[in-house]
Amino acid sequence: MPKLAYNVVYADLLRQIEGGVIVPGDRLPSENELVKRYGVSRMTIRKVLRLLAEEGRLDSRAGVGWEVLGAERPEPAGRNVWRIGVDRLPFYSARSYRDRILQGIQEAAEGRNVTLLYNDYWKPELRRADAPDALILQHPKELEAVEEFRDWEKPVCFINRRPANPGFSCLSVDYVQEAKRAVEYLLRIGHRRIACLALSSNNYASQQRKKGWRRAFSDNGLIPPKELVFFAGNKTDISEMLLQHRPTAVFLTFASLLSSFLLSAERAKLRIPEDLSMICFDDLSDIPYVGFPVSHIRMPLATMGHQALEHIVERLEKPETPPLHRMFEADLAINSSCRALTPIF
Incomplete structure (x- = not known):
């Protein structure tokens, strides 16, 4: 061991x-x-x-x-090398998110005339200092931060952010639709008291995923149970909410909520899935501290990173290439954390 x-x-x-x-x-x-x-x-x-x-x-x-420590990466001789900036995700961010995107970017960069630079390129002073030829931005910043790039004249591709400016490229998953699909699965197997565990109300991704939870009810002729919207905070508070409102299933809007949710369920003496079914937005296929496979929404993050790099290189080599706006479908992986209350039909 x-x-x-x-x-x-x-x-x-x-x-x-x-x-x-x-x-x-x-x-x-x-x-x-x-x-x-x-x-x-x-x-x-x-x-x-x-x-x-x-x-x-x-x-x-x-x-x-x-x-x-630094390690200089040799640049290919005799070729114009494109310097492509990739924003840095925080050390504590979800590994399942950041690693898969970087894997796709790095695999697409292999053998190309590309040098990848890593920095916090949301800061204008760092963009000026490093002077990248283009940017791939993966940090889930709010849309207000995205609009700060309106004066950026070089190619930029956002991952999982859809800015209003059509001049920006973006590769994204429809958070509302994918969350709705997951919650509709729970409705289909008999659950009606489905809680939504979200981050603070001003978080863009959390808002969109919570909207999908709400739409799953309303589009199926049901009233969304507003009392079952819980916001992450003190572990004891979540435990008390679970005991007070007794949901039969929970939809987690982020993988980062998983550990606190599991501790809260344990504190409330609720077993998964016997007492409480659960589905989480974000890939949980390799979470080491959970002893059972968790049902989750798996975004094609490596593919998105790969295509972002390919598109950015194409725009650099062929400036007439238009911005790319592409929506991807996610996979709904149903595992043993969900239990049917009625037969699936």
Whole structure:
């Protein structure tokens, strides 16, 4: 088991360094935070950090901590190399989201005259400093932030944001439609008291997914149970809501809500799926701390990243190429976290 834990931590940190999730100059969280995050011993964390340091990827600085070192990527000789900026997702963001998008971008960049740059390109000063030829932006910022790019004259492709400006390319999933489809599945197998666990009301993605929950009821001639809309917060509050309102199923709008929801259900002594069925928006096919497969909405994130890179390169090489606006369908993966109350019909 210790060997397995060591491999998991090493592979995850290496993937984040190579994928640009954490970049040269970034400091890793403290050893205590890494111990909590990965659920391993301090000895395992220190062994991984020492190995990464020996490989020239990290440096330990007194009073600072572990810092990521730079590694220059050689550019192909004799060709114009396009510098494509990719925004950095936070270290704590959902790995299932960020890794799959980066995987698609990096696979599409292999063998092309492309250098990928990673930075927080939502900040104008960093766009000016790095001077990328084009941008792929994957961070789920609010639409107001997207509109700040109205003066950006180079190609830009947003992933999972659909700005009003038709000059921006965007690849997205219809959050409303996909959430509706998941909740309609629960309705179809007999559930009526379906709770919606969402983030704060001003979060764009959460609003859209909550709208899909509501539309699933109204489009099927049912009144959406407003009392079953719960907002993430204190674990005890969610437990109390589950006990007070007794939903038979819960739709989670984000994978980041899963751990707090499971703790709340356990605190309320509710079993999944015997007492409570659940479906989550976001891919949960490889969540390590859940002992059962969770039903989820799986977006084609790697495909979206791959096509974003291909499209951006085409626009750079052929400036007459128009912006791309493409909607993707998600997969609804139904697993053992859902239990039918009546036969499916």
